[in-house]
Amino acid sequence: MAWTSASKLFFVGRSLLNGLSNHGLGLWRTSHEITCSSLLSQQQRTFIQMRTNLKVVDNSGAKRIMCIQALKGKKGARLGDTIVASVKESQPGGKVKKGDVVYAVVVRAAMPRGRCDGSEVKFDDNAAVLVNKQGEPIGTRVFGPVPHELRKKKHVKILSLAEHIA
Amino acid sequence: MRLEKCWFCSSTVYPGHGIQFVRNDAKIFRFCRSKCHKNFKMKRNPRKVKWTKAYRRLHGKDMTQDSTFEFERKRNRPERYDRNLAENTLKAIKKIDKVRVEREARHHAKRMKGKRAKEQREAAKELEQSIHMVKAPAALQQEPSLTLPKIKVKVSQQQLEENRMEE
Numbered sequence: 001m002a003w004t005s006a007s008k009l010f011f012v013g014r015s016l017l018n019g020l021s022n023h024g025l026g027l028w029r030t031s032h033e034i035t036c037s038s039l040l041s042q043q044q045r046t047f048i049q050m051r052t053n054l055k056v057v058d059n060s061g062a063k064r065i066m067c068i069q070a071l072k073g074k075k076g077a078r079l080g081d082t083i084v085a086s087v088k089e090s091q092p093g094g095k096v097k098k099g100d101v102v103y104a105v106v107v108r109a110a111m112p113r114g115r116c117d118g119s120e121v122k123f124d125d126n127a128a129v130l131v132n133k134q135g136e137p138i139g140t141r142v143f144g145p146v147p148h149e150l151r152k153k154k155h156v157k158i159l160s161l162a163e164h165i166a
Numbered sequence: 167m168r169l170e171k172c173w174f175c176s177s178t179v180y181p182g183h184g185i186q187f188v189r190n191d192a193k194i195f196r197f198c199r200s201k202c203h204k205n206f207k208m209k210r211n212p213r214k215v216k217w218t219k220a221y222r223r224l225h226g227k228d229m230t231q232d233s234t235f236e237f238e239r240k241r242n243r244p245e246r247y248d249r250n251l252a253e254n255t256l257k258a259i260k261k262i263d264k265v266r267v268e269r270e271a272r273h274h275a276k277r278m279k280g281k282r283a284k285e286q287r288e289a290a291k292e293l294e295q296s297i298h299m300v301k302a303p304a305a306l307q308q309e310p311s312l313t314l315p316k317i318k319v320k321v322s323q324q325q326l327e328e329n330r331m332e333e
Contacts, residue, residue, distance in 0.1 A: 108188075117167075118182030124190045145192040164192035 045111040045122070047076025048083060054128040057107065058139030058161075061094010062087045062130060065104060079109040079121075080149040082131065095138055096130065102138075104128035105155055107146045121147060121166065129158055137161065174202035174212050176219035229273045234266040 048054065052067040065085035070077035077083045087100045096102060108123035115121060123145070130138045137158050146162040159165060170179040173195045185203050187195045197203040205215065212220040222228040237258075245251070 108190075112185060119179075119184050119186055121186045121188060123188050144190050145188050147188075166186075166188040166192070166194060 045109075047073065047078060047111060048081075048106055048109060048126060049076035052076075052126065053088070054083075054085065054104070054106070054126045056104075056130060057127045057143045058129045058137060059094075059141045060096055060130045060137075060139035062090045062096045062100075062102070064089040065102065065128060065130070068101070077106055078111060079106055079113040079123075079147055080153045080155070081106055082135070083128065085128070103131045103133060105131050105135075105137075105150070105153075105158060107142070107150065107158065108144065113147070113149065115149075123147075123166075131155075131158075170196045172196060172198035172202050174198075174206055174215075174218060227277070229270055232266065232269060234262050234269065237262055 047070070048067055049070060050067055054065050054067065056062045056065055064087075066088050067077070067083045067085050069084040071082045071084065073081065082103055082105050085102055085104050087096050087098055087102060090096055090098050106126070106128050108125060108127040110122060110124065110126055112120040112122040127144065129142055132138060135155065140161070142158055142161040143163065145164040145166040146158065147166050148159070150156075150159050167181055169181075170184075171177070172179050172184070174197060177198050179196055179198045184196060184198050185200075187197070187203075187206075189195070195206065197206065205212075212218040213224050215221055219228065223230050
């Protein structure tokens with residue numbers, strides 16, 4: 001089965017961009033993957049843990065945050081969980097500055113999340129919305145799709161600001 | 167509960183199956199199984215992948231326009247539950263499926279019409295042209311009456327085999 005993967009990787013790798021996330025095939029973490037990783041990144045999507053960079057999708061002023069701690073869960077945060085993060089990159093005139101420690105809610109995660117009807121949802125990237133200690137968003141707008149898992153986690157305000165609920 | 171369509175192969179996704187991928191432009195892609203999902207990740211165009219419904223409809227292999235498809239349109243207004251309505255709908259679904267299957271069979275038959283005649287013509291032509299491969303011309307000339315009708319059955323099989331071997 002390994003040679004089929006290698007031939008497939010070579011055949012397909014040219015057209016595949018690195019940005020496109022790939023899930024699965026975690027079993028074949030052999031030398032093949034290391035040599036062909038430049039052509040095709042077969043990543044096993046995992047939790048949001050320490051040092052994970054997330055995109056900020058509200059207008060609070062931050063652009064990128066790095067997770068310091070996932071508040072719930074031993075292995076890390078998933079879709080809909082809150083995290084503690086440090087702002088790594090921010091817009092010049094925003095409410096938060098670089099180096100601030102903030103709370104954030106994960107609104108998009110590349111790792112598939114099981115829904116109660118048995119299907120799975122996954123997004124294209126990891127994104128978060130900055131939040132204060134009480135759970136209210138700091139910004140006033142949210143960009144991009146958000147999942148309706150947030151309703152169960154009582155982040156109703158974020159849902160109301162969202163432009164599209166997945 | 168809603169029965170969705172797989173984005174890649176257009177088969178129905180029942181509850182509990184499949185993966186939903188939400189792109190950042192808020193477009194949702196639903197897949198019925200990992201085969202479709204992996205093909206999507208490879209950026210394959212379903213219109214070019216032979217086993218998908220998109221390909222078959224595009225190339226005229228399956229029916230495209232039919233009144234039975236009108237019944238399956240997506241409706242966004244929820245209906246109040248009515249037992250009679252539900253019963254009648256179930257009966258109607260069965261009937262509509264039967265009608266659609268019959269129409270598809272007819273479409274397939276129409277598509278395949280003329281295949282047998284074409285095969286016969288091709289076999290006869292092969293017989294004329296390539297009989298020297300089976301029996302030497304000298305032998306044929308000796309017994310012309312016996313060769314053609316007698317060998318006809320055998321030759322067509324052998325010819326087909328030879329064709330296959332040639333290919």
